[in-house]
Amino acid sequence: MKSLFFGLIISISVFSSKSYSQEKSYSIKDSINVFYDQFFNQLETNYIYRKTVDWTRLKPYIKQQALKSNTFEESLKVCTNLFDSIAGDHMILFVENGIYESNLKRRIGQEDLHSSLLETYAKEPKFNVSVVNEQYGYVFVPGMLLLNATQEELNQKAQEIYDAIIRIDNSAKIKGWIIDLRLNIGGNSNVMLAGLYHLLGDHTVSLYLDADKYVKSRSGLHNGVFYENHQIMAQAKILSKPKPEIPVVLITGIMTASAGEFVAMGFRGRKNMLIVGEESYGLTTANDLFELPFKTKAAITLSYGTDRSGKFTKTIRPEKMVVKEANFEDLSKDKNIIEAIKFIDTKQ
Template sequence: MVKLCLLCFLVISCDAQRRPPAPAVQKYLEEVAGIMQANSINRAAINWVNFRKNLLAQASGAKTIEQAYPAVLLAIVALGDKHSAFVPASPVNSPEAPADQQPPIYPDEPVPQDIGYIRIPWVVGSQEKLDAYIAHVQAQIKERDKRELKGWLVDLRGNMGGNMWPMLVGVGPILGEDTLGYSLDPNNTKAVWRYEKGKALFDGDVQAETASYYTLKSTSPVVAVLTDTLTASSGEAVAVAFKARKHTRSFGAGTCGVSTSRSRFYLSDGSVLLLTTAVFADRRLVRYGHSIAPDEPLKPAEVVARAIGWIREEYKAKQ
């Protein structure tokens, strides 16, 4: 896959090779390539000597760092992970979406009285916004929780990502206190995700929390997880967190396919590299990094009814 992504990065003319970028630009591009080589999840699959040659060739004739930005954007594609990004300090000449444009949040699904329902939407923003998100999700769970519930629908459809930690805290009462998954770096070193008493932990360090956390009336509930092709990144992290949980099954469509985490690297000119540096793994250490298939693939119109039917079946079986 990485080799295919490199193809668009290998088209170099003889004339381009005769016009190297300015020395300051070459230094900058070496900074970029060095960070990529040291940290990319695909670093072992890339010929870095050729990668550097191609990066310089794509920036042929560049006299300023800004003129080399398109070459950096092509290098991001050439990494082949589908999730890395480059945020330039100065705008690149390309059509841009309105600054205030955000993805939609889907409405809640109506469900019968014996079924709990919670949508886990995308979230990004300030600490105040993240705290409000956690409080809202847990308040909804508390409001809808009843001892007579047969189980819960956890709806991740349309969750295009953002910050995974408030999501895990928000849905924590349903997930339960446990190891939820792992991040695996290029050396296959694992860092563990956990939920404990209103806290989302990453290798023991608190990433998000709420002091007034909620505990379900019934422990270890039956859970149906709903996903679609828009479930991405941090949304996929939540889907992974439910994998291998007892009395849990997923329904819908395969996720977007960027079940990976990114790290932020600041460049000397103020630009930022958001590099994919780890893949998600579930609590059994099953590795993802690709689209997460549901246990039951279904057409959109079939998802909710089938998930409710399964919850009732599973609830009866576990009594």
């Protein structure tokens, strides 16, 4: 699954404390050795920049630092140094009650964000679909971190997104759709794109490139199924014919990252589509999730993600820039929404 997970990037955010316990049968030293041996094995096999890393030097150094720890949990903090050492700015280690990630990530401060955006983010808003000015469908897609979800649960979430869009489409005369990704800091883009099938239809969504920028795999949609190569990643049962040419505007912002950026890329190249807002955060490499010892998981970067053109861009840059003009309290006064409606109206 590509572009799976994205850690918190906002400098004013707080993560829960990282309590941890390893298997009773292992000593602390044994646990550290087992964990790092298996983690390095996955990195040397899968990491996109693996050929540029001097693993023979790095591995003993990282393990030496980890083995200085008094507890296994403390040893996991060394993963931050590991990620920094291999330029893994998009990689994350998930433990039972928190994460460890790279210090290389761009830091966003309060001064970078509009007050309405901050206030809405603090409320932890959920996915929703509504109608603006009685004619424009509005789809708010936040980050969706589905860390331990089964395939059935992933499909259910995609179905929830799809069904909500269909309900609005059937209940009002919708001239066009606005997809708001401003608070989508990441998660499972497969589920999001499967859920948005009604507005995308059947086609290639993304290409994934290796370290030399050659295509190594592709993902797409067909009849509500999101697939990578020929493997089904998420799907929604289709209730009506899709509308791949109805006007659609995506809103991106400085907090749009990882999976949020992959959703935007999935629409790039679509007819009657515009992106408005601010330039995205810049995590358009693609991750997959790997199981590690002692109830840990790692999101490891495998490839560059691109839209259907195959051209890699570090960020998503809107065609129409709208900076710090959010108004989540009254969407009809939100400058991004106003620009979106202008575009939709020109397509009628």
